[in-house]
Amino acid sequence: xxxxxxELTSVHLNQISDTAPTPPHFFQEFPNHWCLFFLxxxxxxxxxxxxxxxxxxGDILLCPPGLCHAVIPSGNSHxxxxxxxxxxxxxxxxSCRLFSVRSHPDILSILRVIQNPSILMPAKDRLLAALLLxxxxxxxxxxxxxxxxxxxxxxxxHLNAHFREELSxxxxxxxxxxxxxHIIHIFNALYGLSPIQYLNQRRIGEAQFLxxxxxxxxxxxxxxxxxxxxxxxxNTFKRLVGLxxxxxxxxxxxxxxx
Numbered sequence: 001x002x003x004x005x006x007e008l009t010s011v012h013l014n015q016i017s018d019t020a021p022t023p024p025h026f027f028q029e030f031p032n033h034w035c036l037f038f039l040x041x042x043x044x045x046x047x048x049x050x051x052x053x054x055x056x057x058g059d060i061l062l063c064p065p066g067l068c069h070a071v072i073p074s075g076n077s078h079x080x081x082x083x084x085x086x087x088x089x090x091x092x093x094x095s096c097r098l099f100s101v102r103s104h105p106d107i108l109s110i111l112r113v114i115q116n117p118s119i120l121m122p123a124k125d126r127l128l129a130a131l132l133l134x135x136x137x138x139x140x141x142x143x144x145x146x147x148x149x150x151x152x153x154x155x156x157x158h159l160n161a162h163f164r165e166e167l168s169x170x171x172x173x174x175x176x177x178x179x180x181x182h183i184i185h186i187f188n189a190l191y192g193l194s195p196i197q198y199l200n201q202r203r204i205g206e207a208q209f210l211x212x213x214x215x216x217x218x219x220x221x222x223x224x225x226x227x228x229x230x231x232x233x234x235n236t237f238k239r240l241v242g243l244x245x246x247x248x249x250x251x252x253x254x255x256x257x258x
Contacts (some may be wrong), residue, residue, distance in 0.1 A: 009126040010087045011129045015212065018115055019251050020078035023241050026205030027198070029068040029160075029164065033085050036128075037061040038101075038111055040075025046070070048096050050156060050190050053085035058102025060135065064093035067145075068160055080115060084128060107134050151176070152190050159195060163202045164226035169195065195199060203227055204240050211249045217247035 014033060020040075027047065037046075039059050045218035046053040046061055048069040055061065057077075063069050065085075073079050101107040110131045114124050158175060159167070169180040172195060176183065187195045203241040210221045222233035237245050 011125050011132065012087070013082060013084045013114075013121060013124050013128050015081070015083040015252075016115065016124075017081040017083075017212075017252055021076040021250065022073045022079035023243055023251075024073065025071040025079075025081065026208060026240065027068055027070040027202040028205035028209040029066055030083060030209070032065050033083050033091070034065060035061075035063040036082040036084070037063075037071050038080045038082070039073075040078040040080060042074060042079075043075055044071050044073040044079060046098075047072070047191055049094070049143055050152055051143060053098065053143070057099065058100060058108075060099040060101055060107075062097045062099070062135070062140075064090060064096070066091075067096065068095065068202075069096070070201065078240060080111070082114065082128065084125075093111070093147045096143040098137075099135055099138050099145060101135075101138070104134075104138070107131060110134070143246065149176075152186050155187060155195065156190070159199055159202060163206070164224070165198055165228070167199060199237060201240065204237055205231070206235060207245065208241070208248065211245055212252050221245070234257055 007034065025037075037044075037060065039055050039057055039061075041057045043054060043056045046055050046069070048067065061071065071079065093231065109125050113119060114127050114131070119127075146156070148154075148157070153173065155176060158172070169183065172178075172183050173180050178186075184194050187198065191198060193201070206225045207221050207227075209216075210216060210224060211218070214221075216224070217231050218234070218237075220226070222230050223235075227233040227236065234245065237243075237248070241248055244249065
């Protein structure tokens with residue numbers, strides 16, 4: 001593989017999430033795993049690398065490890081998420097890829113088989129490897145990150161590094177020597193969110209990640225993501241995700257740590 005990812009020895013599928021309607025996937029990163037989103041029907045908004053993109057049924061998003069992203073489906077959209085790791089591991093990649101596959105029946109057929117719960121996981125690994133090879137033959141939109149020295153990138157990096165801590169607009173203003181209103185203006189131009197809205201969604205996204213990949217109870221996860229009032233955590237999670245933490249964990253498929 002060349003454009004999608006470097007040469008690989010093997011692909012290991014760790015999780016398939018296939019629920020409709022699909023709950024929002026707030027800002028989170030998988031440090032060692034790729035995320036492949038396939039939008040079966042409907043539309044969704046994709047946030048990554050300081051940009052916002054609208055995707056529709058038949059689109060695939062491919063995110064490398066360690067890249068913070070969010071995918072917010074609209075209405076009754078149906079989104080499938082494949083989380084996988086590679087051998088050898090892929091590190092240092094910073095660009096996402098967006099593909100349109102609605103006119104590619106070969107790729108759609110592979111995706112349907114991967115979604116089939118009766119297919120054994122080792123077979124799905126091979127199918128996923130074939131899918132990635134097919135994607136490598138397609139033109140795709142390359143989504144590059146912001147320049148790391150830019151002001152928006154620095155603010156975003158600071159929020160991602162410190163979201164587990166108490167942060168306010170005043171803290172950001174002191175950190176970057178900008179007025180709170182100017183920081184809001186800069187950040188809103190990126191994501192259509194204020195820094196505090198992003199902070200809340202980043203914490204909930206991390207909670208989603210931990211609910212999917214660990215056995216920690218929701219109260220413990222609340223503290224790990226920087227929300228120390230458990231009632232506030234439960235209420236915020238339910239308001240943003242549309243499910244309680246416990247219900248969210250139940251509808252997500254089991255994490256296969258292999």
